Amino acid sequence: MNRAREASSEIRSVEDLSKLESPVHGLSPLSKLLLTIVYIATVASFNKYDIVGLFAMILVPLLGYMLSGIPVSTCFRKLKVVLPIVLLVGIVNPFLDREIMFSIGNFKVSYGIVSMVTLMLKGVFSLMASFLLVATTPIDDLCKSLRKIHMPKIIVSLLLLTYRYVSMFLDEVATMTESYSLRAPGQNGIAFKSWGSFLGQLIIRSMNKADRNYGSMILRGFNGEFYYCDRVFSKLSWLWIPILIAVCVLMRLFNVPALVGSLFVR
Amino acid sequence: MIDIKGLTVEYEGGIKALEGVDLTISEGDSLGLIGANGAGKSSLFRSLTGLTAFKGSIMFNGLEVVKKNMPEIRKNLGYVIQESDDQMFMPKVIEDMIFGPVNYGTSKDEAVKKAEEILAQLEISHLKERYNHKISGGEKKMAAIATILMMKPNVILFDEPTSSLDPHNRRTVINAIKRIDATKIIASHDLDLIYDTCEKVALLNKGRIVKVGERDDILRDKDLLEENGLELPLSITGR
Numbered sequence: 001m002n003r004a005r006e007a008s009s010e011i012r013s014v015e016d017l018s019k020l021e022s023p024v025h026g027l028s029p030l031s032k033l034l035l036t037i038v039y040i041a042t043v044a045s046f047n048k049y050d051i052v053g054l055f056a057m058i059l060v061p062l063l064g065y066m067l068s069g070i071p072v073s074t075c076f077r078k079l080k081v082v083l084p085i086v087l088l089v090g091i092v093n094p095f096l097d098r099e100i101m102f103s104i105g106n107f108k109v110s111y112g113i114v115s116m117v118t119l120m121l122k123g124v125f126s127l128m129a130s131f132l133l134v135a136t137t138p139i140d141d142l143c144k145s146l147r148k149i150h151m152p153k154i155i156v157s158l159l160l161l162t163y164r165y166v167s168m169f170l171d172e173v174a175t176m177t178e179s180y181s182l183r184a185p186g187q188n189g190i191a192f193k194s195w196g197s198f199l200g201q202l203i204i205r206s207m208n209k210a211d212r213n214y215g216s217m218i219l220r221g222f223n224g225e226f227y228y229c230d231r232v233f234s235k236l237s238w239l240w241i242p243i244l245i246a247v248c249v250l251m252r253l254f255n256v257p258a259l260v261g262s263l264f265v266r
Numbered sequence: 267m268i269d270i271k272g273l274t275v276e277y278e279g280g281i282k283a284l285e286g287v288d289l290t291i292s293e294g295d296s297l298g299l300i301g302a303n304g305a306g307k308s309s310l311f312r313s314l315t316g317l318t319a320f321k322g323s324i325m326f327n328g329l330e331v332v333k334k335n336m337p338e339i340r341k342n343l344g345y346v347i348q349e350s351d352d353q354m355f356m357p358k359v360i361e362d363m364i365f366g367p368v369n370y371g372t373s374k375d376e377a378v379k380k381a382e383e384i385l386a387q388l389e390i391s392h393l394k395e396r397y398n399h400k401i402s403g404g405e406k407k408m409a410a411i412a413t414i415l416m417m418k419p420n421v422i423l424f425d426e427p428t429s430s431l432d433p434h435n436r437r438t439v440i441n442a443i444k445r446i447d448a449t450k451i452i453a454s455h456d457l458d459l460i461y462d463t464c465e466k467v468a469l470l471n472k473g474r475i476v477k478v479g480e481r482d483d484i485l486r487d488k489d490l491l492e493e494n495g496l497e498l499p500l501s502i503t504g505r
């Protein structure tokens with residue numbers, strides 16, 4: 001299957017996951033959004049050599065995955081298209097920062113390698129957390145709760161439409177690359193000289209699609225409100241989420257693995 | 267019921283899609299809007315539904331088609347667009363179907379019940395829980411019609427409802443359209459479809475109305491059709 005088509009159908013199926021039932025699905029969308037933001041901010045703020053402290057942060061999303069019944073592997077499978085990009089982020093660090101930090105046997109580990117791994121982990125953890133949010137929260141419910149805290153209609157509608165457009169856009173990419181490759185047999189990818197017109201077309205076509213789509217929504221009474229979402233969420237959200245947020249912050253402030261270790265090693 | 271006067275639609279770059287169109291549609295009419303590609307059929311529908319800016323005036327049930335009247339007008343005016351893919355924006359057929367009524371204040375349970383009735387009426391109950399992006403073109407068209415019927419509109423616009431359907435699906439869609447009890451305007455260059463579903467016909471060419479009349483007066487007029495880039499329906503030539 002075409003890569004873009006595959007990605008689009010993966011994204012659409014995430015929306016199916018979000019409709020399942022579990023303790024995590026039952027938490028209020030806002031509380032989860034808040035936790036995700038705090039989590040990502042915390043992860044991002046770790047020192048670039050603090051690999052041990054950072055690593056402990058994996059516990060928070062892991063707990064979420066366990067409780068939600070969604071295997072962590074699903075996250076990596078669905079996101080396999082973006083994963084390489086995240087992993088590439090720190091790739092130059094080992095070349096820039098060659099001073100040796102420590103060595104394991106004969107293998108010398110430089111500061112650059114550590115910071116590369118830290119960056120990768122930051123990316124992967126953030127992806128895991130964002131995916132968990134999306135996979136346990138129907139987008140319309142999230143939008144509805146954003147409206148409840150008086151987020152402007154225009155911003156909320158944009159969020160909803162962007163989410164929907166990603167898969168529409170990928171479908172369009174798929175259709176266009178397919179028809180391109182049918183007329184350019186034996187060519188791998190799209191010739192550089194065609195990129196301009198290809199991109200231009202892609203933008204115009206997805207804009208037209210988006211326009212028709214939005215038209216169909218307003219013709220059926222959409223005015224930026226989400227009357228059709230009527231899920232009731234667990235009141236416990238506002239107990240659990242602050243606890244987890246506190247955990248994130250504590251893990252950032254104190255080197256938890258070291259503390260735990262010191263309990264056993266004297 | 268619908269009164270169009272001096273409708274002119276001009277797109278950026280000075281392309282006139284419609285020019286001085288006058289057209290009246292009465293309650294219970296089934297009007298075929300025919301014309302070659304680019305004649306302006308879709309532009310007419312988009313003006314009626316307030317999706318495109320236009321000059322001239324359109325009255326719908328005594329209400330002028332202007333921004334402040336749109337919520338009221340759209341409640342009674344269904345538009346089945348040509349691209350069913352873009353018409354359906356919720357993941358599942360059922361979710362798409364209840365979207366409209368719930369926006370207009372129907373409870374979700376009630377909307378689901380209504381959806382089940384309409385699915386049964388269209389004989390597509392099996393599509394209820396299916397995903398919009400995983401059903402065939404013909405099924406998608408039927409589902410799109412179902413989402414529009416959910417609004418119980420008095421007037422339904424169909425934009426090329428049979429384009430890109432195979433003969434069997436085409437037949438299914440035509441039969442469904444025939445059974446719908448509403449004022450209908452069907453835009454198409456599939457003249458057999460029009461012959462089958464409409465009593466009146468309006469012929470458009472390059473943005474202007476060439477002729478409005480009874481079905482047989484227009485669809486049997488070979489010269490008129492050919493001058494306007496169309497051909498006699500097969501059901502008339504008997505081929």
Ligand SMILES: Nc1ncnc2c1ncn2[C@@H]1O[C@H](COP(=O)(O)OP(=O)(O)O)[C@@H](O)[C@H]1O
Pocket residue numbers: 277278281282283301302303304305306307308309310
């Ligand atoms: N968004 C647009 N921008 C510019 N020109 C357009 C746009 N949409 C349609 N047109 C032009 O307007 C004319 C009428 O188009 P349309 O109403 O789609 O015709 P039909 O539906 O009968 O095929 C065509 O010449 C078309 O190229």
Ligand SMILES: [Mg+2]
Pocket residue numbers: 307308309348425
């Ligand atoms: Mg058209």
